[in-house]
Amino acid sequence: MSETSPKLRAELEGIPTYKPGKPAAAGGQAAAYKLSSNENPYPPLPGVMERVTAAVAEFNRYPDMACTALMSELAGRFGVPLSHIATGTGSVGVAQQLVQATSGPGDEVIYAWRSFEAYPIITQISGARSVQVPLTDGDVHDLDAMADAITDRTRLIFVCNPNNPTGTVVRRAELERFLDRVPSDVLVVLDEAYREFIRDPEVPDGVELYRERPNVCVLRTFSKAYGLAGLRVGFAIAHEPVAAALRKTAVPFGVSHIAQEAAIASLEAEDELLGRVGSLVCERQRVSEALRAQGWTVPESQANFVWLRLGERTTEFAEACERHGVVVRPFAGEGVRVTIGETEANDIFLKVAEAFRETK
Numbered sequence: 001m002s003e004t005s006p007k008l009r010a011e012l013e014g015i016p017t018y019k020p021g022k023p024a025a026a027g028g029q030a031a032a033y034k035l036s037s038n039e040n041p042y043p044p045l046p047g048v049m050e051r052v053t054a055a056v057a058e059f060n061r062y063p064d065m066a067c068t069a070l071m072s073e074l075a076g077r078f079g080v081p082l083s084h085i086a087t088g089t090g091s092v093g094v095a096q097q098l099v100q101a102t103s104g105p106g107d108e109v110i111y112a113w114r115s116f117e118a119y120p121i122i123t124q125i126s127g128a129r130s131v132q133v134p135l136t137d138g139d140v141h142d143l144d145a146m147a148d149a150i151t152d153r154t155r156l157i158f159v160c161n162p163n164n165p166t167g168t169v170v171r172r173a174e175l176e177r178f179l180d181r182v183p184s185d186v187l188v189v190l191d192e193a194y195r196e197f198i199r200d201p202e203v204p205d206g207v208e209l210y211r212e213r214p215n216v217c218v219l220r221t222f223s224k225a226y227g228l229a230g231l232r233v234g235f236a237i238a239h240e241p242v243a244a245a246l247r248k249t250a251v252p253f254g255v256s257h258i259a260q261e262a263a264i265a266s267l268e269a270e271d272e273l274l275g276r277v278g279s280l281v282c283e284r285q286r287v288s289e290a291l292r293a294q295g296w297t298v299p300e301s302q303a304n305f306v307w308l309r310l311g312e313r314t315t316e317f318a319e320a321c322e323r324h325g326v327v328v329r330p331f332a333g334e335g336v337r338v339t340i341g342e343t344e345a346n347d348i349f350l351k352v353a354e355a356f357r358e359t360k
């Protein structure tokens, strides 16, 4: 028998593999903290745990494929028709469904760069071409340049607000001006994975923009503010026919019964969960101010992480953090993204940052 391997799609060649944040134990430290994946450091709420535990007893059954109870909860909360909501395996799953639904070989997907590292991956898988528009010098989306990059092959544009990994935002007036320039047959996806951490009143709620504009779709997740990263549930709010296309491109039964129950219980416990978000926002403030006092330039973050543009010293800095028991997320040659975590973890990170500055 000849030793040829199965033929795979040529588009898959050269796709960067998604790099998950390193686990906390990677440094071999006894008390290591993971600040590398923008997770919520708080453990699950007891009430959510109870619902999950009850749901576990039913895992011999398939979940409700339509996520009916969760969808109706979300529809009521946002004041949108049920048919405008689509759930998926995390918002990254929904983002991939959106690319699959709109883009294929010969098409173009525009997004800022650097931004969420899944965008190039899911675009390349679809066979479409990525058009990466550099962030401004202040690490903010360059919306004018993004609008200039639109061609008749553009199918989808991601606007990550706040942007991962810089934490920076685009505000109402500039976003509306941008949306006015986008042709109505091009889908704009407002990725609002970190929406609940925003305190800048000038940042618009994407759901308000969606109401007026049929080509705008909003992505949200239960992974960050609601602390359900491990259960994989996110959703989109979009007009028809986009929402219907999302149901077509979904992995059947992708959102487990456990995840659906946890999401509903989390919505019911929203006050408590948003209280935790408030504490993390205070920590973000404290960490940002302490870094600036040490002399660092820190872009104003509206998310649950901060960005240090370290350039050539990125890897060295990440290694120093790891040696002291905190794992951060380096982007070699560019900078590190550091999640706001437990106070002890943030304090260790601040100490490392201070010592590192002194060696500069």
Ligand SMILES: Cc1ncc(COP(=O)(O)O)c(C=O)c1O
Pocket: 037, 038, 089, 090, 091, 092, 093, 116, 160, 163, 164, 191, 193, 220, 221, 222, 223, 229, 232, 233, 234
């Ligand atoms: C901007 C952005 N969008 C989407 C996601 C995906 O999150 P999830 O798939 O857990 O909902 C992330 C995760 O880090 C993110 O940073």
